Amino acid sequence: MDSLAIDRNMILYFVILTLSFSQLAKCGDICIDLANDHKISFLTVDKEDWSTSSYPVCASFENQINATGWARLHVWTKPESNYNDSTLAYLAGYIEGYLTKDLINMHYDNLWEKYCEGIKAAAFCQRAFNFFAQNEAYIEQEAIDKRNTDPYWHQVGLILDQLTGMEEAINSKSSYQPGYRVNTTGKVYLLNAIVDLMDLESALNKTVKSLAVGQSFCSSLVRYTGDDLLIGHNSWIWFTFMLRVLKKYEFNFKQVQSSDKTVPGSTISMSSYPGIIFSIDDFYIISSGLAVTETTNGNHNATSLKLIRPKGCVLTMIRTMVANRLARDGKSWAQNFERYNSGTYNNQFIIVDYSKFVPGSTRNYTNLLWIVEQMPGSMVYGDMSSILVKNGYWASYNIPYFQKTYQIAGYPDLVKQYGDFYVHEQNPRAKLFRRKHTEAYDHKSLLQLLRYNNYTQDPESRCNCTPPYSASMSIACRGDLNDPNGLYHIPSQGVINEAAVDAKVTSFELFAKQQMYAISGPTYDNVPPFAWSNFTMKDKLVHKGHPDLWVFKPVYF
Structure with a gap:
């Protein structure tokens, strides 16, 4: 561990962990440091003093969910810190966990309170937890062995440090010790693994799946106009x-610890959720010049599920952030993401390189x-640049583009079985985006x-x-509006626990400022607003901390 150079005079101003969460949340802006005995300490800092403060990790947090549908979190590390990357990552996770503890606990209850209920569900959960434990043991050992020489494993190790810090914060541990202590049955890990878990439901034989037949995640559009x-x-x-957090991470991590x-x-x-260290959506604006997003492709091939194994792979939740940090362009993003493919949370990722774009240019x-x-x-x-420029757009809607993936x-x-609904060019959203x-x-x-839904017309x-239409068959799904007494050929076309719960966009001008324009909650354009x-x-779905009525305006972040 690096020497902890601390200005002794500043310790007088530290706010120790005995300071209550409510007091910190009220001011919202804090920095974190370690005393010589490794005790974790906080200091409330005015925004104008952030740039001159000597503390290694600071954060700003504001819960605006009832007003805008979003909480906002900004966490950053100081580039001139005397701490090593591992310590900084732990403290970054800790400060986020400490500030957002209430939201994390509610979000965990919303997703997990009923998930393992029943004998068969509990048996599946045990199989899944065993998978997670084996996988975590594998990647921890790989990170220990290789993080000093391989940038990939250095970043994997930092994510494990961040997860460790966040979990220990919500459990009120008040001191730091180096090393990985990822709890694979803890709240933070299980929140981050929830989407990888969806493919494990099939691979590990969950009796009742979380997704209805035909149910899929997300719509996305890249739009090329020439000028934008x-x-x-x-x-x-x-x-x-629908508990949402807009997050900005400024982590000045090295490629490997010994590198400058x-x-x-x-x-x-990124748009994200409480307790989760990646986006899940996914929607990222990255300082490398890349904007990254995706839509999920379901895996309907039982044979391929046999390739999912706990060892030799890194879950998608980690690989995504590793690629986001290490990539310089679209190809290197793909190459980093390809390593240690888990076969879980299978998506079509979309990587736009804004550093290559020149407004008004007619270049090839x-x-x-x-x-x-x-x-x-x-x-x-x-x-796929040529297709984007030729057509003026690239649309993504949960059906693979590449024939190999499709097969x-x-x-x-x-x-x-179901016809054109599963044909890439004939799916309803394919036609809508084309039109x-x-x-x-x-x-x-x-x-x-991206908020469009006019399903009755x-x-x-x-x-x-x-009736002869479905609110799930539009650019912005509203599965709650379908008739509970209706008859639907494809189960996902009926009443389901799913909607397009947000929209996020950026442009050339906004990206230059590393900004997005985002709205939280299901669409209310042409359809009634969502109300619990x-x-x-x-009564079947836990939704702690949610507003009842979801009618919010877009915000810039």
Whole structure:
């Protein structure tokens, strides 16, 4: 551990852990340090003093969920700190856990309170926990052996440090010791692993799956106008996920501890959730010049699930952030993400390189847009810049683009059973984006497009159903609006625990300021706003800390 050089006179101003959470939350802006006995200490700091303070990690937190639908968190490390990266990562996790403890506990209850209920569910959870424990033991040993020489494993190790710090903060541990202590049955780990868990439900034989047939996550659009380059995303996810945090991490980590060079992606802004150290959505704005997002591709091939093993892989929740930090361009993002493929949380990732874009240029772009698709045992990626420029857009809507991925994931069999809904070019959202992408010409109009749902009138929302349309068949899903007494050919077209619970966008101008424009909550354009009190599933779903009515305006972050 590095020498802890601390100005003794400043210790008089420390606020020790006996300071209550409510007092800290009221001021919202704190720094963290360690005393000589490794005790964790805090200091409230005025914003104007942040740049001149000597503390290694600081944070700003504001809970605006009832006013805007979002909490806001900014955590950063000081580049001139005498602490090593491992200590900084731990303290970054700790300060986030300490400031957002109440939200973390509520979000955990919302997602996990009922998940393992029942004998069969409890048996599956034990199998999943065993998988997580074996996987964690594997990656911890790899990080110990290689983090001093391999940038990949150095970043993996820092994520483990961050997870350790956050878990120990919510459990009120008041001192720091070096080393990994990731608790794979603790709240922080299980919150971060929840989306990887969805593929483990099939791989480890969960009796009742969390997702209905046809249920998928997210819509995304990259829009090239010549004068602007826009990227946006909405998250199709369970209503229980709607406790949201906009996060900005400024972590001046080195590529390896002995290096003088910091990682290209030292600053990452993202839409996220309490207790989670990546986005999940995913939507990232990165200081390297990259904007990254994705939509999930379901894996419907039972044979490929046999390739999912706890050893020799790194879960997607970690690999995503490693790639975000290390990548300099779309190709290197794909190459970093490809390493130690877990085959869980399989997505089509979209990487836009804003450093390559010149407004108004007619050049033949290369490396402006890369697409990456993952399945167990497979990673396919390529430069799709020419298609983006030719068509003016790239749309993503939970159906693989690359034929190899499409085949591995079992989509041809779904076409036989359910028809064009599973054909890449004929899916309802494919048709909607093809028809409507020109309506997105700046960041506000893109956000509006990503909120689109006019299911009773739009022909693309028609289905072999009674009534003959579905609120799940639009750019912004509203699964709560479907008829609970209706008849639906595909289960996900009926009443389900899912909606497009947000939208986030950026443009060339906003990206230059590392900003996004974001709205929280299900769409209320052309449809009634979402209210828990009106939802037929409200008594079945835990939703602690949620407002009842979700009608919020967009914010800049």
